[in-house]
Amino acid sequence: MKDLAYYNGEIGPLDAMKIPMNDRGCWFGDGVYDATCADNYTIFALDEHLDRFFNSMAFIGIDPHTGKEEIANLLRSLVHKLDSPTQFVYWQMTRGTADRSHAFPEDAMPNLWVTLRPLTMPDLSQKVKLITVEDERYFFCNIKTLNLLPNVLASEKARRAGAYEAVFHRQGRVTECAHSNVHILKNGVFQTAPLDKLILPGIARAHLIAHCRKLGVPVEEKAFSVAKMLEADEILVSSASTFCASAELIDGFHVGGKAAELLTGIQASLIAEFREATGRRSGT
Secondary structure (H helix, E strand, C coil), X not given: CCCEEEECCEEECHHHXXXXXXXXXXXXXXXXXXXXXXXXXXXXXXXXXXXXXXXXXXXXXXXXXXXXXXXXHHXXXXXXXXXXXXXXEEEEEECCECCCCCCCCCCCCCEEEEEEEECCCCCCCCCEEEEEEECCCCCCCCCCECCCHHHHHHHHHHHHCCCCEEEEEECCEEEEECCCEEEEEECCEEEXXXXXXXXXXXXXXXXXXXXXXXXXXXXXXXXXXXXXXXXXXXXXXXXXXCCCEEEEEECCEECCCCCHHHHHHHHHHHHHHHHHHHCCCCCC
């Protein structure tokens, strides 16, 4: 099978899967999601992603009526149904299926969606282009909800500008990107925004912090401005499927490229962990 979709026990090709219109994910984006990548048919950092997934459900009051291990076993079984051993694994839980009404339905059971697609692992030696965008999102950015319209609009703006990502900023403070966290290296120090309601607690972000500390790189979790970002030695963006890419242009201005040895050391450490965890000893 080239790709796969799962919905409440039904499995089939992604294009063939049908979802009830009354699923509250369709009406309101009333749900949460998580995602990571798999290689060698092994899902990377699954326990951490499931912890965040269950935390997101708790934040918005969804009772999953199932446990983490049951979902973990389901995801592990589904990855073996694809032809490709390297995959992007996505799952979401919506509040349930009910007639359209803003308040929670009393009797609806949550709906579990899963999609799996082949994935090409990133080449971290390739620099990326970024743009900056005013952050107009609401204050639930720390919850991985389905409500992503501002992110969609920012991503489209980046695409039209020929950029990989859009960096959000709010009143001068850099928050995160449309689908990544963003960080800087300056004078040998790794700096990343603090965990609050303005950013998602990225799993890749947490691994990046851990690897910096393992390598003896000082870590500061504090806000930084757009101006400080532009002056950084390196600008990094991290996500489950990109690990840690670095930028060469922001809004058309050349940036980074001043701490190449430190950057490649961090990237190599991340890739080594991924290979070890998935049993992939060679290749990216």
